[in-house]
Amino acid sequence: MNTPLGNQTLLLYLILSLAQNTVVVERWWQVPLSKEGRPPRLYPRRHQVYKVVEDTKHAPKEKMELILAQTVAKLGGRGDTVFVKKSVGRNNLLAQGLAVYPSPENKEMFAEELRLLHEGRPEERIQTRTGQLTVEILKHMELKVEKRTSIEYDITKEIVCRQILKKRGIFVPPHALRLPEESIKDLGDYWCEVTVNGIDTVRIPMSVVPFEDPTATGRKLLKKQKQEETDAAAVQEAATVSEAATVPEATQGKKAVPPTENQKKDKEPHD
Known part of the structure; x- marks a missing residue:
């Protein structure tokens, strides 16, 4: 294939790059059927208007099913089937050998291993993650x-x-x-x-x-609340009585002032 170097680079980039999302569209104006032997009558502006039917970018992502080959914290134990994000499954679990794909061979192998663990002696058994x-x-x-x-x-x-x-x-x-x-x-x-x-x-x-x-608990709580209200009212009444008792004591502490000469003259009888 004889192509310039720039086109080869572009072609290689297009081959290596994968489509991350898919958008499904359809024409807003349907193309009319053409007569037999004649090309369809297309209107460039009208028939280039599309409406979005489905956008997979915002659709819920499907999770990856894997079988754990080792115990993973907060996920499960060996032989457990888990569903994780595809990025977590590919980059963490599969890359580090912590999980394998749920092929029929792997499922059969782990099922046999689990059966032997349950049927073995107690000291040879391994507790599951749920356990x-x-x-x-x-x-x-x-x-x-x-x-x-x-x-x-x-x-x-x-x-x-x-x-x-x-x-x-x-x-x-x-x-x-x-x-x-x-x-x-x-x-x-x-x-x-x-x-x-x-x-x-x-x-x-x-x-x-x-x-x-x-019901007895409710009655007990209601009785306790009423008792608290009664105690609060009694404390308030006692405080009011103590304030009233202090007023005469303050009055008794004051000395009587003798009347002045003018007051005495006013009290004398006039002829």
Whole structure:
């Protein structure tokens, strides 16, 4: 291909540069059908007016699906399938060997590896990323279990599991929970142990407290507010009484002034 050097450079640049975005347009004025054997009648100005149908620049970007080959903080563990931005996947995960493409071979390999880890001995198992996050949440947890004092019953595993699900949103099956051997009937401080995926066990401090009815709590709060208002009114009344008591004392402290000669003459009777 005989082309000048400048054209070769331009051609090479066009070949290497990729289209980043695509804009779909259509003619505002449709071109009329031409008669058979005749060229179409085009109006240069009218038929060069276009309207935008779709602009992919502002469309939501599709994320890249990858399988992590190593544990990545805040993303997942080895064998987890993640969806990330294409720039992050290409420049960080794939470039550093932290992830691979989800090909059928890779999916089968990691599935087999995960199966062996779950079926192996406990000391050989590896905790998943979700399991690690669950363990961290349980380590900083203090559980409060409400118990009705008017009814005698034991705190069972099912009750504790429901409380954990209610307070933290973590589902704990009863077989993964362990309570003290003695039955829990009275109020006080106890403990419970949760085993995550059969690998890590976390001991959680647990307190059994009396049950409070929400309506009773509302009445108690209203009673407290009324008591505060009564106390404030009593303090205000006491301050007013003390101010009134100080006024006579100030008056008594003043000495009487004797009348002058003119005042005495005015008081004498006139003939």
